[in-house]
Amino acid sequence: MWIELKSIHKHYGNVRANNGVSFKVNEGSIHAVIGENGAGKSTLMKVLSGYTSRTSGEILVDGEPVYFKSPEDATKIGIGMLYQDPMDFPQLTVLENFMLGQIKGFRNSEKKFKEKLKKYTDELEFDLSPNAQLKTLTIGERQQLEIIRLLSLGAKVIILDEPTTGISVEQKDKLFAALKRLVKEGKSVILVSHKIEDVEILCDKITVLKQGCVTGEMEKPFDLEKALMMMFETESKTPVRSKIVPGKKHIEMKNVSVSGGRTGLHNCDVTVRRNEIIGLAGLEGSGQGVFLRCATGLLKPYSGSVSLNGKNMTGKNILSYQKENTVFLPTNRLEEGLIPGLTIKEHYSLRQKSRSLFVDGAKASSDSKENISKYNIKGDPRTLVESLSGGNQQRLLLSFIPDDAELLLLENPTRGLDIGSANWVWELLQDFSKDNNSTIIFTSPEIDEILMIADRVLVFFDGKIIKDVKTDDTNLDEIGSAIAGKV
Amino acid sequence: MTIIKEENTTISLLKDISLTALFVFIFTTLIITISGAPPFEAYENIIRGAFGSYSKFGQVIKVWIPLTLCSCGLLYTFKINLWNIGIEGQMIMGAVFGMAAFKYIPGTCPAALTILIAFIAGLTGGAIWALFAGFLKTFGGVNEIFAGLGMNFVAQSIILWLIFGPWKREGIASMSGTEQLSEPLWLSTFTKMRISPTAIVLTVASILITAFILKYTKVGLGLKAIGSNMQSAFMYKLKPTSYMLLAMIFAGGFAGLAGTMQVTGVYHRLIPTISSNYGYLALFVVMLANYNVWAAPLVALFFACLNVGSIQLPMVLQIDSSLSGVIQGALVLATLGVQSFKTMKKKRREYNNSNGRV
Numbered sequence: 001m002w003i004e005l006k007s008i009h010k011h012y013g014n015v016r017a018n019n020g021v022s023f024k025v026n027e028g029s030i031h032a033v034i035g036e037n038g039a040g041k042s043t044l045m046k047v048l049s050g051y052t053s054r055t056s057g058e059i060l061v062d063g064e065p066v067y068f069k070s071p072e073d074a075t076k077i078g079i080g081m082l083y084q085d086p087m088d089f090p091q092l093t094v095l096e097n098f099m100l101g102q103i104k105g106f107r108n109s110e111k112k113f114k115e116k117l118k119k120y121t122d123e124l125e126f127d128l129s130p131n132a133q134l135k136t137l138t139i140g141e142r143q144q145l146e147i148i149r150l151l152s153l154g155a156k157v158i159i160l161d162e163p164t165t166g167i168s169v170e171q172k173d174k175l176f177a178a179l180k181r182l183v184k185e186g187k188s189v190i191l192v193s194h195k196i197e198d199v200e201i202l203c204d205k206i207t208v209l210k211q212g213c214v215t216g217e218m219e220k221p222f223d224l225e226k227a228l229m230m231m232f233e234t235e236s237k238t239p240v241r242s243k244i245v246p247g248k249k250h251i252e253m254k255n256v257s258v259s260g261g262r263t264g265l266h267n268c269d270v271t272v273r274r275n276e277i278i279g280l281a282g283l284e285g286s287g288q289g290v291f292l293r294c295a296t297g298l299l300k301p302y303s304g305s306v307s308l309n310g311k312n313m314t315g316k317n318i319l320s321y322q323k324e325n326t327v328f329l330p331t332n333r334l335e336e337g338l339i340p341g342l343t344i345k346e347h348y349s350l351r352q353k354s355r356s357l358f359v360d361g362a363k364a365s366s367d368s369k370e371n372i373s374k375y376n377i378k379g380d381p382r383t384l385v386e387s388l389s390g391g392n393q394q395r396l397l398l399s400f401i402p403d404d405a406e407l408l409l410l411e412n413p414t415r416g417l418d419i420g421s422a423n424w425v426w427e428l429l430q431d432f433s434k435d436n437n438s439t440i441i442f443t444s445p446e447i448d449e450i451l452m453i454a455d456r457v458l459v460f461f462d463g464k465i466i467k468d469v470k471t472d473d474t475n476l477d478e479i480g481s482a483i484a485g486k487v
Numbered sequence: 488m489t490i491i492k493e494e495n496t497t498i499s500l501l502k503d504i505s506l507t508a509l510f511v512f513i514f515t516t517l518i519i520t521i522s523g524a525p526p527f528e529a530y531e532n533i534i535r536g537a538f539g540s541y542s543k544f545g546q547v548i549k550v551w552i553p554l555t556l557c558s559c560g561l562l563y564t565f566k567i568n569l570w571n572i573g574i575e576g577q578m579i580m581g582a583v584f585g586m587a588a589f590k591y592i593p594g595t596c597p598a599a600l601t602i603l604i605a606f607i608a609g610l611t612g613g614a615i616w617a618l619f620a621g622f623l624k625t626f627g628g629v630n631e632i633f634a635g636l637g638m639n640f641v642a643q644s645i646i647l648w649l650i651f652g653p654w655k656r657e658g659i660a661s662m663s664g665t666e667q668l669s670e671p672l673w674l675s676t677f678t679k680m681r682i683s684p685t686a687i688v689l690t691v692a693s694i695l696i697t698a699f700i701l702k703y704t705k706v707g708l709g710l711k712a713i714g715s716n717m718q719s720a721f722m723y724k725l726k727p728t729s730y731m732l733l734a735m736i737f738a739g740g741f742a743g744l745a746g747t748m749q750v751t752g753v754y755h756r757l758i759p760t761i762s763s764n765y766g767y768l769a770l771f772v773v774m775l776a777n778y779n780v781w782a783a784p785l786v787a788l789f790f791a792c793l794n795v796g797s798i799q800l801p802m803v804l805q806i807d808s809s810l811s812g813v814i815q816g817a818l819v820l821a822t823l824g825v826q827s828f829k830t831m832k833k834k835r836r837e838y839n840n841s842n843g844r845v
Contacts, residue, residue, distance in 0.1 A: 319724065339716040340715060350709070358704055
């Protein structure tokens with residue numbers, strides 16, 4: 001099955017997410033769609049998988065024009081999409097999730113589906129136990145299940161949106177091997193990614209998107225430098241780790257255990273000194289998030305003690321932590337950071353420090369304008385935050401870091417930012433840390449980012465810190481296997 | 488490229504309103520016809536019942552006042568996403584506290600001062616009652632709807648106990664209520680319409696204060712922020728618990744004021760049905776006004792007209808006066824219906840604009 005996109009437009013109000021995109025995906029090939037954030041990759045894939053409607057343009061499948069109103073329509077035709085965040089039911093088992101959407105009629109034999117599931121897992125060399133509850137699985141395993149489910153529903157073209165974010169090295173190898181096997185059977189794969197090294201080893205053809213338009217196409221062998229040029233306007237400067245001298249004890253956790261998240265946090269013993277920049281590595285939900293929330297007072301430990309600047313903070317609430325100039329920026333921007341329904345200006349109004357009962361509208365306006373231009377947020381003071389793109393929401397959140405912040409707890413601070421913006425953010429944060437003598441603790445799903453920025457790495461596995469090492473004394477492979485639980 | 492032209496909002500609003508009105512009209516006409524009365528005569532009676540004379544319109548205003556005060560209070564709780572169904576009980580307790588002030592302040596105190604103290608007492612009573620529900624919600628984890636409903640029953644029991652027990656009339660205890668207040672303690676009224684200028688001034692002031700607080704102060708913005716997303720409150724150093732309790736205090740305070748107003752301005756004593764379900768009705772008012780502070784008094788006025796206008800229906804046409812309730816209920820349902828129909832239509836239009844077909 002081959003697919004051709006002809007002049008696809010997708011407009012959200014005045015924003016043209018896709019502005020006349022055309023390209024062809026051949027049968028039996030792995031096709032990469034690359035581009036910086038906000039280039040329109042995800043939107044295009046959502047259009048192709050029936051998740052959103054297109055404004056205009058044509059989609060041809062084997063030369064026939066197709067129309068879909070929903071993802072089910074697309075699945076019927078044979079196009080299946082794997083989303084960035086798996087859309088499944090964590091409370092159900094692997095088998096139950098597999099069965100959902102496939103069952104017909106009243107009575108369904110579990111045995112039949114169990115066999116079907118086994119056939120696929122054997123074929124693709126995936127390791128999935130049918131009776132395991134989904135919430136105990138890693139993101140990588142959930143991905144595997146979703147691929148099998150799509151195949152079983154008859155997908156001939158599988159779209160993957162950033163599939164290698166947050167999965168281990170082994171899982172990535174497994175995934176790539178499986179994709180190559182599928183392609184040999186005549187299926188097609190569309191890979192959306194900003195990781196050029198993944199694309200290089202896996203794909204047959206590349207389409208580059210920039211600002212909603214196709215700016216280039218490339219067949220194997222790829223000229224990667226040229227591809228990067230097509231993605232970005234200018235080459236951005238890669239940040240360099242800044243040389244620091246650790247100061248006095250800043251935050252100290254002694255034998256801390258906290259419940260929360262998927263794994264909780266168990267017997268955590270860490271001392272962080274002033275000026276340190278610490279990267280927390282680990283698969284998503286291995287305890288890093290709980291660690292940050294505990295270090296900012298959002299979660300209270302049930303045993304152990306936490307102290308800040310030598311003061312005992314155990315059991316204190318977040319406001320006491322904030323008084324010690326602790327700042328936490330969560331990764332779930334719209335759930336825990338911003339307030340949907342409020343404008344950018346209203347967010348700055350809420351953050352006004354004055355004790356006055358009244359909102360200082362003029363100051364809020366000037367604050368918004370100043371930060372919008374400083375942080376390059378695409379929006380104006382009256383824009384509702386939920387209508388900002390993910391990257392712009394992230395910039396807005398970063399602009400909330402107060403000038404007197406001493407301990408910055410950042411959960412995946414470059415999430416949704418392209419490489420250029422991410423580098424810019426790190427430069428900003430490094431300067432901030434230098435000028436204010438502040439400490440930064442951050443998480444990231446990318447080991448590269450951690451090794452590039454942090455001068456000390458803590459690796460989390462199943463709610464425990466299993467490795468605590470200076471960046472100079474370690475390397476990518478060592479951290480990679482620690483993430484998978486091997487120390 | 489296709490551009491979806493946005494409809495003019497005023498025109499679309501008018502369209503919505505007329506569509507809703509049409510639905511309600513058809514529905515109630517059907518109901519009246521089924522109950523065997525001539526529908527148009529019934530409508531005429533309602534209009535004449537509400538506007539037929541100065542004193543009738545005065546009655547309308549008398550209903551409008553507590554309805555608007557309760558609506559003002561509910562605007563705060565709705566803003567922070569609390570369903571303060573306990574507003575009924577808060578109004579009752581306002582009346583009880585107000586009455587207590589009248590009862591226990593010695594007659595030597597100047598009447599104006601007594602009335603002022605009674606208002607403050609009523610406001611406090613309503614606020615305390617609301618705080619009970621608020622504490623149950625914030626510290627006890629009890630949903631405010633259940634807490635509020637429970638407190639309503641308790642308030643109703645307290646008022647009955649007072650009327651038939653400690654505060655009963657000399658000699659007889661009866662549903663008609665306690666002893667009347669002495670005349671100086673009544674709110675003075677205009678002669679023709681028999682409505683009190685003090686009550687009107689207080690109500691208008693309540694609307695203005697509410698509008699101001701919600702729109703221009705940090706309290707209003709904080710309520711809106713927490714109501715929209717409580718999880719993010721910590722980023723802005725807002726305490727959800729304090730704001731919830733504050734919203735409850737506002738709601739209870741306004742309801743309590745309404746309760747005291749019923750005592751000194753309307754019934755001049757405490758009666759078992761002092762709240763007349765105005766609290767519950769105000770929930771409808773605020774929803775129908777789409778939580779808009781300026782629309783709420785207008786909707787309240789319309790509801791008041793219906794309530795007063797339908798009083799004479801049983802006498803003239805032998806149909807129950809609860810017809811007003813039918814109309815009010817149908818209105819709320821129709822409004823919600825029209826809104827969801829619009830969302831559906833918008834979605835369908837997006838589909839038709841997609842897939843290359845225009």
